[in-house]
Amino acid sequence: MSDVGSEVIRLGDVRADFDHVDGFLFLSSVNWSELRQRMFEASLGAHSRPVIIANADLAAVQGWRIVLVERDGLFAGHDVTTYCNRSGFYPDWHLNQI
Structure with missing residues (x-):
């Protein structure tokens, strides 16, 4: 740290x-x-x-609203709509990165 x-x-x-x-x-x-x-x-x-x-x-663990980070991490470079439709989770906010 x-x-x-x-x-x-x-x-x-x-x-x-x-x-x-x-x-x-x-x-x-x-x-x-x-x-x-x-x-x-x-x-x-x-x-x-x-x-x-x-x-x-x-944020999801604590039951807060959903924030989707689209250009970093797991979803980088992917069409997030497919993941949202498959999971049933639709973000309240979209961020390019943290």
Whole structure:
């Protein structure tokens, strides 16, 4: 995580850590839990801070609106309409890249 350019702590199951940070950077949802989601929402509700989602796939995991990144990642160079029709997911927003 040295390439982030700021002090970084990996959040666990301690609410005080959520309250301590200046912002949130999501790179993966591998170890994310319902408890951490509740702590995140409560902490962010108590004190607004920047939230950066560096992996667009994470938005779908949390049940937020759908964002489709068309020129980066899996869909780069493909007609996304076919994938949308096959999956039944239609994005609320289209982005060329993050």
